[in-house]
Each structure stands twice: as C-alpha cells, then as structure tokens.
Amino acid sequence: MGKTLIAGTLARLFAIDGFKVLAIDNDSAMNLSYTLGISDAVKSKIVPISEMKKMIEERTVVKGAGPGVYNITPNVSDIPDRFKVTGPNELQLLVLGGIVEPASGCLCPENALIRTLLYNLLVKRDEVVIVDFEAGLEHLGRGTAKGIDVMLVIAEPSQKSLDLCSKIIDLSRKLGVINIYLIINKVIDESQLSIINDRIRDWKVPLYHSIPFDPEIGKADLNGTSPLDFNPDSKAIGDIKKLFGKLKQLKIDLFDL
Numbered sequence: 001m002g003k004t005l006i007a008g009t010l011a012r013l014f015a016i017d018g019f020k021v022l023a024i025d026n027d028s029a030m031n032l033s034y035t036l037g038i039s040d041a042v043k044s045k046i047v048p049i050s051e052m053k054k055m056i057e058e059r060t061v062v063k064g065a066g067p068g069v070y071n072i073t074p075n076v077s078d079i080p081d082r083f084k085v086t087g088p089n090e091l092q093l094l095v096l097g098g099i100v101e102p103a104s105g106c107l108c109p110e111n112a113l114i115r116t117l118l119y120n121l122l123v124k125r126d127e128v129v130i131v132d133f134e135a136g137l138e139h140l141g142r143g144t145a146k147g148i149d150v151m152l153v154i155a156e157p158s159q160k161s162l163d164l165c166s167k168i169i170d171l172s173r174k175l176g177v178i179n180i181y182l183i184i185n186k187v188i189d190e191s192q193l194s195i196i197n198d199r200i201r202d203w204k205v206p207l208y209h210s211i212p213f214d215p216e217i218g219k220a221d222l223n224g225t226s227p228l229d230f231n232p233d234s235k236a237i238g239d240i241k242k243l244f245g246k247l248k249q250l251k252i253d254l255f256d257l
C-alpha cells in the first residue's frame with residue numbers, strides 16, 4: 001500500500017534535515033532497509049530481534065520456573081543501541097521483525113520482548129522515531145499507543161484498502177492513539193479523492209495528504225535503489241517531501257513550543 005515507501009522516505013527526509021532519527025522495522029516483510037537506502041554490506045549484517053532466540057530466552061526466562069512461564073516485561077533498555085545499524089544521513093535502523101505466530105495461541109516470549117521494546121522506543125526515546133508497523137498492529141499495547149505522537153494510516157484508492165484502514169483506525173483509537181491521519185497513496189486522478197472524502201465523512205480522521213501513483217517508484221524497486229536516491233525529483237517523492245514539511249511543522253506546533 002505504500003507504508004514502507006512512506007515510512008522510509010520520511011525517515012530519510014528527517015535525517016537529511018538534521019534530526020536524529022531512529023527507524024524501526026516492525027513488519028514481517030522486513031524491507032524498510034531497502035527504502036532507507038542502507039548498503040548491502042550493512043544489510044547483510046542485520047539480524048531481526050525476533051530471531052535472536054538465545055537473547056530472547058536469556059531476557060524472558062524466569063529462574064526456577066517450569067516451561068511456559070516467562071517474564072513478559074523483560075529488560076530491553078540496552079537493545080536498541082546494541083543492535084541498531086547506521087544508514088545514510090546518520091539515520092539509525094532497528095529491525096524488530098513482525099509477529100511471531102504462537103504455537104499455542106498464548107503470547108510467546110518473542111512477542112513479549114518486542115512489545116516491551118516498542119514501548120521503550122515510543123515512550124522513552126527523544127529522537128524522531130518512525131515505525132513501519134504490520135497492518136494488524138499486533139505489538140501495539142495501550143501504553144505504547146499513547147506514546148505515538150502521530151499515526152499515519154496509508155490507504156490506496158480501493159474499497160478493500162479503505163475497509164482495512166477503517167479497521168486499523170478503529171483499533172488505533174481504542175488503544176489510545178490521539179492523532180490519526182489518513183494518507184491516500186497511488187492516486188491516479190483527483191476525482192478519486194472526492195469519492196474517498198465522501199466515504200470517510202464519518203470516520204473522524206482527516207484526509208491529510210495524497211501521493212500520486214508514480215512509475216519511478218517501481219523502477220527504483222526493480223533497480224534495488226531507494227526511491228529517494230533513484231529519483232529525488234519524482235512526483236511521488238515530491239509529495240512525500242510536502243508531507244515531511246507538514247509533519248515537521250506539526251512537530252513544532254505540538255511539541256516544541
């Protein structure tokens with residue numbers, strides 16, 4: 001839908017503008033590093049946190065307890081700085097990985113560790129933290145939701161995508177996210193926006209920004225280059241730059257007064 005494109009490009013734009021940026025990949029596809037333009041050499045060294053079996057076991061094990069008992073609030077404060085990698089413009093990336101399907105339906109240690117990490121990252125860090133979330137928001141607890149300053153929900157101009165986004169918005173609101181904004185990506189003509197505006201009239205979220213369908217994004221993908229590096233003047237990148245401008249202003253209005 002464009003979540004990774006938008007998250008990665010925004011992270012780069014904040015970093016280029018001089019902000020300290022920590023990008024978090026919390027999607028199972030784990031492809032944020034491509035959009036960020038991280039080199040292959042660095043990419044090859046990344047191990048997603050959700051796959052660090054030994055470390056997860058050490059952190060979550062409860063001494064003397066039997067199997068199936070583990071600590072659901074492990075100590076994770078050292079993890080971001082230990083396992084993040086540095087990308088272009090000094091931006092930092094931490095790859096968490098997506099939801100680990102529990103065999104028995106209970107919350108497994110991997111998910112407990114990632115939930116706690118996200119809480120630490122979103123509530124306790126002071127740099128610009130940009131998270132590429134899984135569409136189901138599986139790791140988002142109430143405490144973490146309150147730490148999200150702005151949630152951008154990315155939709156395509158289609159019924160199916162709008163239905164999914166409507167569910168994500170409801171869930172985010174229930175969890176306590178305050179500022180939820182809708183972005184429409186892959187727009188082909190402006191008439192789509194007026195139809196969407198009608199559809200979302202009672203959603204109580206603004207259609208905050210739109211980004212056109214742009215073949216340059218697909219070319220970048222095929223070329224293995226980040227869209228921002230491939231063609232910084234393409235139409236879609238131009239609109240993501242405008243989105244960055246709005247978010248930067250919003251940050252000043254909301255937090256830096």
Ligand SMILES: Nc1ncnc2c1ncn2[C@@H]1O[C@H](COP(=O)(O)OP(=O)(O)O)[C@@H](O)[C@H]1O
Pocket residue numbers: 001002003004005006185186187211212213214215217218221236
């Ligand atoms: N505005 C756009 N114009 C053209 N192609 C796009 C655009 N946004 C995303 N894409 C393409 O759509 C696919 C999905 O984008 P991606 O950002 O990975 O979505 P998500 O993270 O939501 O799954 C990718 O192949 C990407 O290159």
Ligand SMILES: [Mg+2]
Pocket residue numbers: 003004005027029031132
């Ligand atoms: Mg993605």
